[in-house]
Amino acid sequence: MAGDGLSTNGTTHLTAVQKLRKMLADPDKVIACPGVYDGFTARIALQEGADVLYMTGAGTTMSRLGMADMGIATLNDMKTNAEMLANLDPSVPLIADADTGYGGAIMVGRTVTQYIRAGVAGLHLEDQVVTKRCGHLKGKQLVSQEEYVGRIRAANMARQASHGDIVIIARTDALQSLGYDAAISRLQAAVAAGADVAFLEGLTSRAQADALIRDLAPTPCFYNNVAGGVSPDFSVQDCREIGYKIVIFPALAMEFVYPAVRRAVRMLLDEGRVGAPEEGMGKEGERRYSPRELFEVCGLGECMEFDIKAGGTAYANGA
Known part of the structure; x- marks a missing residue:
């Protein structure tokens, strides 16, 4: 069975969650995760060789619902997107936002x-109220430490009962309203309740980051690099020097897609065209791409090969 680390031909392989745990245990590894929000952006990241993906809750909310990240997405919205992303390439671990867990302990x-x-392969749970908001906005409201720890305990209990595995990442947004000491207390209690990784959201300085790593040791810590957010713009190398084990760039796809699509729509509305294929050749992102090129990113070649090997004739003459 795949859950036992065996493939259908009996050879041993690591599951996605086993790979993620192995990366966490590697003292020389910093896990850098590009943020993706749909199948196309995930396929692009996979094509470029990303070894772990991160499903952004904000991006999921905006892409699936067309709404801001204000606690609107439900479990079904998030789980459906996560399942699709995780199974594009099951050998590549996916870490996914799970917000507050969407309710009480059950x-x-x-x-x-x-x-x-x-x-x-991994998820993070936070201590905001169920009607949460993006961690880099003001006015966040928190549940009590007891309720938060109850969420982590419930997550650990469910993991044990599932006969499966997942890396539980405990996130706290307490720094903004309660201060550093209270935030650390929450994370320490969450780790004691079964969390594998600690995530202090919204820190504002290198000094706080250094203190976090020291105060939570040996628990691996998680950093959230949000463009224009309240936290420093730490690079992967910065995170390595500080001692983080995971760093996510959740808005990576969103922040580059937005200006590109906006520019193309503006050109269409103002000039009545989107640009000729020969314009800007050689400049990545400044030319138009054929359907075949785009489909290749999403597995066209693999689909055709599969059909032919199965005896199909639909693509015998190509596509």
């Missing part, structure tokens, strides 16, 4: 179970 347990069954 609902948190259901969320964790659903993510495990979807093939997600």
